[in-house]
Amino acid sequence: xxxxxxxxxxxxxxxxxxxxxxxxxxIGDAELRAVIGPNGAGKTTFMDIxxxxxxxxxxxxxxxxxxxxxxxxxxxxxxxxxxxRKFQRPTVFEDQTVADxxxxxLKANRNPFAVLGWRPSVDSTGKVAELAxxxxxAAQITRKAGELSHGQKQWLEIGMLLAQxxxxxxxxxxxxxxxxxxxxxxxxLLVRLAQTRAVVVVEHDMDFVRRLNCKVTVLxxxxxxxxxxxxxxxxxxxxxxxxxxR
Amino acid sequence: MTEKLTxxxxxxxxxxxxxxxxxxxxxxxxxTLLSQAYGSGTVPTSTVKVLGKTLCLALAAVAxxxxxxxxxxxxLGQMAFFALGGYLIGQWLMYxxxxxxxxxxLAQNPIPPTTAELQEGVANQIFGVVGSSDLxxxxxxxxxxxxxxxxxxxxxxxxxxxxxxLAFRSRVNGVYLSILTQAMTLALALWLFQNDSxxxxxxxxxxxxxxxxxxxxxxxxxxxxFLWASALALGLAYVLAAWLVSGKFGSVVRAIRDxxxxxxxxxxxxxxxxxxxxxLAAMITAVAGALYYPQAGIxxxxxxxxxxxIYLAVWVAIGGRGRLYGAIIGAVFVSLLSSWFTGGRAPGxxxxxxxxxxxxxxxxxxxxxxxxxxxxxxxxxxxxxxRIGPLRAPSPERHAKEAKA
Numbered sequence: 001x002x003x004x005x006x007x008x009x010x011x012x013x014x015x016x017x018x019x020x021x022x023x024x025x026x027i028g029d030a031e032l033r034a035v036i037g038p039n040g041a042g043k044t045t046f047m048d049i050x051x052x053x054x055x056x057x058x059x060x061x062x063x064x065x066x067x068x069x070x071x072x073x074x075x076x077x078x079x080x081x082x083x084x085r086k087f088q089r090p091t092v093f094e095d096q097t098v099a100d101x102x103x104x105x106l107k108a109n110r111n112p113f114a115v116l117g118w119r120p121s122v123d124s125t126g127k128v129a130e131l132a133x134x135x136x137x138a139a140q141i142t143r144k145a146g147e148l149s150h151g152q153k154q155w156l157e158i159g160m161l162l163a164q165x166x167x168x169x170x171x172x173x174x175x176x177x178x179x180x181x182x183x184x185x186x187x188x189l190l191v192r193l194a195q196t197r198a199v200v201v202v203e204h205d206m207d208f209v210r211r212l213n214c215k216v217t218v219l220x221x222x223x224x225x226x227x228x229x230x231x232x233x234x235x236x237x238x239x240x241x242x243x244x245x246r
Numbered sequence: 247m248t249e250k251l252t253x254x255x256x257x258x259x260x261x262x263x264x265x266x267x268x269x270x271x272x273x274x275x276x277x278t279l280l281s282q283a284y285g286s287g288t289v290p291t292s293t294v295k296v297l298g299k300t301l302c303l304a305l306a307a308v309a310x311x312x313x314x315x316x317x318x319x320x321x322l323g324q325m326a327f328f329a330l331g332g333y334l335i336g337q338w339l340m341y342x343x344x345x346x347x348x349x350x351x352l353a354q355n356p357i358p359p360t361t362a363e364l365q366e367g368v369a370n371q372i373f374g375v376v377g378s379s380d381l382x383x384x385x386x387x388x389x390x391x392x393x394x395x396x397x398x399x400x401x402x403x404x405x406x407x408x409x410x411x412l413a414f415r416s417r418v419n420g421v422y423l424s425i426l427t428q429a430m431t432l433a434l435a436l437w438l439f440q441n442d443s444x445x446x447x448x449x450x451x452x453x454x455x456x457x458x459x460x461x462x463x464x465x466x467x468x469x470x471x472f473l474w475a476s477a478l479a480l481g482l483a484y485v486l487a488a489w490l491v492s493g494k495f496g497s498v499v500r501a502i503r504d505x506x507x508x509x510x511x512x513x514x515x516x517x518x519x520x521x522x523x524x525x526l527a528a529m530i531t532a533v534a535g536a537l538y539y540p541q542a543g544i545x546x547x548x549x550x551x552x553x554x555x556i557y558l559a560v561w562v563a564i565g566g567r568g569r570l571y572g573a574i575i576g577a578v579f580v581s582l583l584s585s586w587f588t589g590g591r592a593p594g595x596x597x598x599x600x601x602x603x604x605x606x607x608x609x610x611x612x613x614x615x616x617x618x619x620x621x622x623x624x625x626x627x628x629x630x631x632x633r634i635g636p637l638r639a640p641s642p643e644r645h646a647k648e649a650k651a
Binding site: 120 | 508516522
């Protein structure tokens with residue numbers, strides 16, 4: 001399997017606390033992967049490192065073919081290279097309309113002067129409308145994002161991620177604060193998205209992970225404890241001890 | 247609802263532009279018709295100058311609103327750019343006028359003066375007050391109006407670019423950035439205060455109201471010309487600023503104000519956007535200064551002290567930040583009110599045993615007003631306009647972060 005993202009024995013510590021300890025992790029094109037682990041296992045730090053928010057003390061993160069190190073790039077460059085991130089708390093621009101939020105996220109030249117000269121086209125307007133209906137916000141397109149419900153904000157953020165057309169999606173606890181119906185919709189969407197790109201879902205809701213029906217990586221104290229199907233990892237005695245058996 | 251998203255001339259999407267331009271035009275024509283030079287003479291020349299200067303302050307406030315209201319950087323150093331613009335145009339005004347005077351006096355000699363003699367005479371005239379008779383290097387282009395005009399844009403622009411690049415690259419934000427901008431203007435002021443800075447120390451540049459080559463034109467006429475120029479500059483800058491904040495660029499800029507980190511994860515080079523807005527605002531502010539000081543007649547380093555930039559922030563806050571017309575309303579309203587109250591013409595309030603003298607108490611009242619506006623009307627005066635008028639700004643109610651808090 002050719003890896004799209006290759007995390008090679010990274011370590012990072014904060015004030016002596018080892019958040020990530022010699023972690024290696026690969027994901028291929030069009031793969032869906034769930035990352036689970038108890039609080040403090042290093043799930044969010046792992047995402048921070050891949051997206052450029054945190055620099056590891058050791059190790060390397062390689063991206064694409066030919067493999068290029070992400071460690072020399074800043075957050076914006078990594079995002080432009082094709083890695084999209086969905087935060088745990090929905091972060092949309094509340095002051096602006098759903099359409100504005102989506103338009104900003106549309107894949108386009110991000111240079112300030114190019115943005116200055118950017119004008120909406122039939123194509124871009126169509127794309128925004130299409131994205132809005134895909135995430136169920138077609139009726140809310142001219143409303144300010146701040147007026148949306150929590151679940152709708154989550155969906156708007158997913159829509160913004162789709163607009164970026166990333167090759168790898170990092171999704172942090174997508175099901176948090178969602179109703180049962182919304183969770184089911186989210187599961188279906190993530191599975192569908194993973195057909196055309198790589199998706200990494202960080203979650204600690206086991207039911208949600210079970211529904212994703214994909215390969216699971218269990219993190220514990222900053223390194224991989226087990227990897228495989230959910231049934232496989234849940235039978236692992238180490239996993240049972242640190243995570244499930246509490 | 248899709249037609250709302252499709253292309254429309256941006257002026258139609260921003261009715262406030264037409265209103266502002268119309269008000270500005272009516273104001274300018276009215277003042278002209280009441281002036282001593284072109285009309286009834288009801289408005290004295292000194293008042294025309296005050297109004298012209300007020301338009302320049304409004305221009306600086308529009309730039310401040312771009313930086314603070316839209317980009318979210320509370321810059322407390324904007325007046326450094328304003329004063330730099332004034333100093334750079336002042337160099338030419340002072341040099342060219344002194345040159346004329348020196349040439350006239352030397353012409354009485356039997357032998358016509360050489361260029362070197364002429365320059366020495368000019369240097370003596372300008373710098374005698376700080377005990378020097380050499381023309382400093384920074385005055386190398388003072389003889390040329392086109393070059394000094396270019397420098398009015400280039401020097402503040404470059405300063406903003408370098409300062410911004412250093413600050414934004416290190417991700418200095420919030421209060422720390424405000425303090426840094428304040429330090430910048432203070433450092434510049436302290437440097438200019440020195441006699442050997444090349445800008446006549448605390449004497450500053452004076453006699454700027456006399457325009458070289460226009461000796462035959464009286465101040466009454468000049469004041470109206472400057473009013474026109476100031477109104478034109480304000481109108482043009484307003485349209486430019488409104489265009490800047492109306493499209494996707496404005497969307498990104500406001501997003502940076504509300505959540506910079508998130509914008510980075512969308513792939514936008516945040517520093518680049520900040521630099522563009524900060525530098526452009528510095529250049530607009532410099533133009534405002536270059537128009538202001540010929541009307542004021544004198545500039546000295548006290549103009550760069552941080553308090554001046556803080557006033558600018560207060561005007562924008564009272565007018566309503568995040569709305570360009572709010573900045574104009576604030577600057578015009580508060581600065582005119584300030585000059586009335588501190589001009590000694592405002593009647594004092596006689597209390598038993600104490601008389602409130604506005605010259606002393608105005609600052610207190612202004613400070614109190616600022617606190618009250620911040621607490622009870624965070625949208626400023628423009629917030630009131632929003633409620634009663636059809637002027638819908640393409641912009642925010644207020645900072646989203648505040649709303650969350």
